[in-house]
Amino acid sequence: MEIERIKSGITGLDEILGGGIPKGHTVSVIGPFGTGKTTLAMQFINQGLLENENCFYLSLEEESESLMKTAEIFGFNFKKYYDEGKLKIFRLSPSDASDISSRIKEITEEFRENEIKRLVLDSASLLTMVFREDQDKRNVLFTLSKGLKDSGITSIFTGEIDLSNRQSSRDGLLEYVSDGVILLDMRKNDKNTETYLTIQVLKMRKIPHSRKIYPFEIKENGIEVQSEITLL
Numbered sequence: 001m002e003i004e005r006i007k008s009g010i011t012g013l014d015e016i017l018g019g020g021i022p023k024g025h026t027v028s029v030i031g032p033f034g035t036g037k038t039t040l041a042m043q044f045i046n047q048g049l050l051e052n053e054n055c056f057y058l059s060l061e062e063e064s065e066s067l068m069k070t071a072e073i074f075g076f077n078f079k080k081y082y083d084e085g086k087l088k089i090f091r092l093s094p095s096d097a098s099d100i101s102s103r104i105k106e107i108t109e110e111f112r113e114n115e116i117k118r119l120v121l122d123s124a125s126l127l128t129m130v131f132r133e134d135q136d137k138r139n140v141l142f143t144l145s146k147g148l149k150d151s152g153i154t155s156i157f158t159g160e161i162d163l164s165n166r167q168s169s170r171d172g173l174l175e176y177v178s179d180g181v182i183l184l185d186m187r188k189n190d191k192n193t194e195t196y197l198t199i200q201v202l203k204m205r206k207i208p209h210s211r212k213i214y215p216f217e218i219k220e221n222g223i224e225v226q227s228e229i230t231l232l
């Protein structure tokens with residue numbers, strides 16, 4: 001059976017995936033800070049808005065005003081869609097820790113009411129950091145991802161990596177709720193004079209895909225993957 005795909009909006013990434021992200025997947029985008037996770041997530045939302053989909057941005061990092069300003073720098077007109085009600089931005093503050101589980105339930109109820117098609121959680125690492133026990137960390141991720149699955153929403157969860165095992169998320173839990181894992185990383189050239197950004201699809205359920213490492217750049221309109229160049 002042919003799996004339905006949606007466009008990520010990231011030049012080059014859809015080619016690597018053979019046509020886009022499988023619809024309804026939860027995809028983790030993991031990497032160290034400054035590798036473009038937030039940028040990739042915003043670009044994914046921007047693509048949805050351009051396709052007239054209702055989108056949901058769940059942010060633990062930024063207030064909605066600040067997020068809309070960052071988006072504007074890349075030429076993503078979040079403000080317009082936010083004002084029209086097509087883009088929902090939810091700021092979840094880590095300081096509201098005690099309340100977060102009930103907020104997640106409330107948020108998942110909103111998905112269906114608003115016919116949401118795409119969602120971003122930026123970042124899942126900050127969300128799980130709120131809890132001390134692994135059981136609670138796992139619960140919050142499962143509650144959210146179940147709500148997304150039940151509503152057929154395609155989503156991106158961003159996360160930090162474990163610096164001693166760069167192919168895993170920091171708390172090792174994100175992989176379990178994800179249908180796909182994309183790794184963003186940095187590497188130096190041989191002479192140690194330049195740093196490159198790299199992208200690699202580590203896992204994507206239900207489809208064949210490249211596992212090669214590709215270079216990418218963050219340009220004025222967002223991320224561009226050089227899918228014709230592969231690195232070792």
Ligand SMILES: Nc1ncnc2c1ncn2[C@@H]1O[C@H](COP(=O)(O)OP(=O)(O)O)[C@@H](O)[C@H]1O
Pocket residue numbers: 031032033034035036037038039040073074218219220
């Ligand atoms: N307007 C821009 N043009 C080009 N590069 C940018 C721009 N804005 C941010 N960047 C690059 O993107 C990096 C931050 O990306 P971000 O998506 O916030 O990363 P992460 O979420 O992984 O920490 C910055 O360190 C900078 O190198």
Ligand SMILES: [Mg+2]
Pocket residue numbers: 037038039061122
């Ligand atoms: Mg970020």
